[in-house]
Amino acid sequence: MTTRIAAGLLVIALLAAGCGSVPPPPPGVSVDPVAVRPQEAQDVTSAPPAAAEQCDREASLPPDPLPAPGMMPPGSTMAAIAARGRLVVGVDQNTYGFGYRDPATGRIEGFDIDIAREIARAIFGDPDRIDLQVVDARDRETALMSGQVDLIVRTYSITCERKRSVDFSTVYFVANQRILAHRGSRIDTADDLSGRRVCAVTGTTSLSNLFAMDPRPVLVGVTTWTDCLVMLQQNQVDAISTDDAVLAGLVEQDPTVEISGSSLAVEPYGVGVGKDHEDLVRFVNAVLDRIRLDGTWNRLYDRWLRGLGPSPGPPAATYGGP
Incomplete structure (x- = not known):
């Protein structure tokens, strides 16, 4: 075998070996997850408009x-x-x-x-x-x-x-205002909402009722009740509180949540x-x-x-x- 042929065979062997090799993986990149709030979601820190004088509202x-x-x-x-x-x-x-x-x-x-x-x-x-x-x-x-x-x-x-x-x-x-939370969360009463993050829709009586609680929950106001459900599913809030009729519709959309507690207000x-x-x-x-x-x-x-x-x-x- 001539020197030229031997060198050619060596090159072929090296190329074949290279084709079978696995390139090293790219360096890992660590990105912290970002919780994206629904559009117009905001923390509620100021009181809604004061209630009017009593009347026969019905x-x-x-x-x-x-x-x-x-x-x-x-x-x-x-x-x-x-x-x-x-x-x-x-x-x-x-x-x-x-x-x-x-x-x-x-x-x-x-x-x-x-x-x-x-x-x-x-x-x-x-x-x-x-x-x-x-x-x-x-x-x-x-x-x-x-x-x-x-x-x-x-x-x-x-x-x-x-x-x-x-x-x-x-x-x-x-309707009756009640509480919606994850099954097994043990959030059942108004007292259980103290210090918890609770979602309600801006402009509703539900939000006003929650703000008036003593002690007051940490309130988040959104545009729609489905926004509240998304925030609950992503653990951005601990509970939702509004009319049981509305909450029942959210349960239909997510069986991992449940309505609990007695009436907080009649609506x-x-x-x-x-x-x-x-x-x-x-x-x-x-x-x-x-x-x-x-x-x-x-x-x-x-x-x-x-x-x-x-x-x-x-x-x-x-x-x-x-």
């Missing part, structure tokens, strides 16, 4: 006789809505069971939505003559006062403070109406009276809220004023 105007669809009294708020061709209603799209966007259809559905549709049915004879506008909880009064919407049907708790700015129908649902829901539209308040109350009496309320409960247990029946109406 009392509303007595209903007028309910006119036939398409036969609204001339000059009434309902006649103006009929002439427009649509009832404009402020709703939620993030509260499962009450107002949420169905991912399969893209439609906003739920108990609140069907209450609004019954009001549209009473005006037009057609529940689909309705324009649903998504409104954040903190913007409900503004939407009514500005005329952006005719009504708010959005788990809207009636309070004396809110009645200074807007009017309400009679109560169509009664009666009403349909919000702008001031200076007393005829519309009386009309809505007439519609609510009808759906209490003809079984519609129970039918809607069974469709959307069976997870809360057997139907308690519609809450009785309380009337006051002229």
Whole structure:
């Protein structure tokens, strides 16, 4: 074998050995995980607006006789809505069971939505003559006062403070504020919330009730209840506290959490109406009276809220004023 051939074979052997070798791994990089908060989440350190003087918060105007669809009294708020061709209603799209966007259809559905549709049915004879506008909880009064919407049907708790700015129908649902936390967390009472990070939606009575606790939890305000659920899942908060009706929808989305404890506050829901539209308040109350009496309320409960247990029946109406 010549020297040249031997050298060539040696090069080939070295190349073959190199092809079978494994390159050393790149140096490791250590990056600390970053907890990303939902947009607009903020620590709540200042008190919400002070509560108004006491009032009979559940009392509303007595209903007028309910006119036939398409036969609204001339000059009434309902006649103006009929002439427009649509009832404009402020709703939620993030509260499962009450107002949420169905991912399969893209439609906003739920108990609140069907209450609004019954009001549209009473005006037009057609529940689909309705324009649903998504409104954040903190913007409900503004939407009514500005005329952006005719009504708010959005788990809207009636309070004396809110009645200074807007009017309400009679109560169509009664909820209780409770606690939602991870199973086994042993967070069951108001005292257990002391020093804990608790999430609630800005502009709700739930947040005001939590702020008034003594001792007070560490509060985080967000835009939607699904934001609260995300923060709980990522251990950015220890608990959520709001109406049991809302919390039940979160449990449907995440079976690793549970509702616990007794009622922290009673929350009666009403349909919000702008001031200076007393005829519309009386009309809505007439519609609510009808759906209490003809079984519609129970039918809607069974469709959307069976997870809360057997139907308690519609809450009785309380009337006051002229």
